[in-house]
Amino acid sequence: MIRIILKEIIIITALTEIAQSLLISKTQIKCESYDHKRCTKENKCDVEEVLCPNDSEKPHVTSSCYVVWSLDELGAPGNISMKGCFTDNAECNQPECIARNIKPNGIIFCCCKGSFCNRNYTYIPTPTTPPSTSPKEPAGDNNILYFLIAFLILIALIIVFCFGLCLYRRKKQGAFNEIPTIEPDVANSSPNLAPRPIHLIEMKARGRFGSVWHGRLRNQDVAVKIFFAQEKDSYNTELEIFKLPRMRHPNILEFIAAEKHFEKIPQEYWLITAYHTYGSLCDYLKAHTITWFELCKIAETMARGLMHLHEEIPSTNPDNYKPAVAHRDFKSKNVLLKSDLTACIADFGLAMIFQPGQPCGDTHGQVGTRRYMAPEVLEGAINFTRDAFLRIDVYACGLVLWEMVSRCNIHNGLVSEYTLPFETELGLHPTLNEMQENVVMKKIRPRICEVWRTHSGLSAICDTMEECWDHDAEARLSSSCVMERISQHTRYPTTPLLIETNTDTTFRDS
């Protein structure tokens, strides 16, 4: 009986063990266990087996085996630090212990699911994220940062460029009184620079210097004065005058640009200026008579232009100092008419600049157009002083006033054909001798018609012209006085006059 009972106990115990082992294999795992810290020189430290505990209250938390090791100096799997098991929430799902990355301190860790899965272990680096390269996200951040920095640098460069351009333009404009429609440009002297896109439309005039063309530059009418290569000095002189500080004035021809065309044979020198459809005062008077009002306007603005040219404008800033300039070829062909019938002075190819303290230079005194030469010029007896040269211009201005008065139609149609000064007396091509004989010796001047004296305004203009062409240069008016005299008529317009003449015609202002 006892034997039977013992036998049953043995069977029950065996069955219990079998049942236990079955239960273990289903819910618990075994891992290899090792801890290098437990190893000492005497103690042989073997790898052991451990049964990993499970938390029955947290069925989703299961056990995993792990290995911690490091690579040796040659990069081969070296010392194992630890082996064992731990509970995790299903993060270690792989059946084999494979590490994908290495810690910065050289330690490698792998974990796996399944009994003794940590017996073997390997390190297979992920090719897409090698440990030596920086992670993807920060790289993206870096790209944005680089882009931002590049963008900011670009913005800063644009601001610096615009600021520089503004300063440069302001410096250039500081020398002038008026903002031009096309940015004025000093000599584009390099033959390598592309010329401006100018389309030459029609030749307007031809002279000893070259020709003047009507052209278009970026939708704007321009005049292009083309100098022959041998007239380079005239080009340089004119350009020098245009570039003087404060030369921008409503009654001085507006300068736009200068170009040297070395690609042309023979070479050409271009001055690009504003274009005025009416052309010169001479051309206008040939084709039109003018009213008293128009005469006042043309004469006053012309005198203002001459006054500005002659004027010395002091400045503590040398870049703003305007020296006095003598034109030396003043005539109705060199006075242009704008569309509103105001005048502007052109053609500075013979002009002279008077810098204070500097001699007038070794100039030839007898220059200009013979017909308009003052007696002292014709005589070859001029003083080489600033005022002497300015008075020569004023003499010529008197002749131009005469041309205007001769075409003024105060008398409703009784206006003679246009004639040049002295044309009636000396014809179209007077010689120097003829000019000297008549202007210097006989002191002949263009004739002032009696009828002009019947108009108070015209009569005053006649007085002014006589004071301009006085034989005694020092007795002549200054250009500022001429302007003052003429402007009086504009300020206080002449009241229409009813004047009896030897005809029965009633003359009145128009």
Ligand code: ADE
């Ligand atoms: N003739 C000479 N220069 C001129 C200009 N700027 N405009 C028109 N005609 C001209």
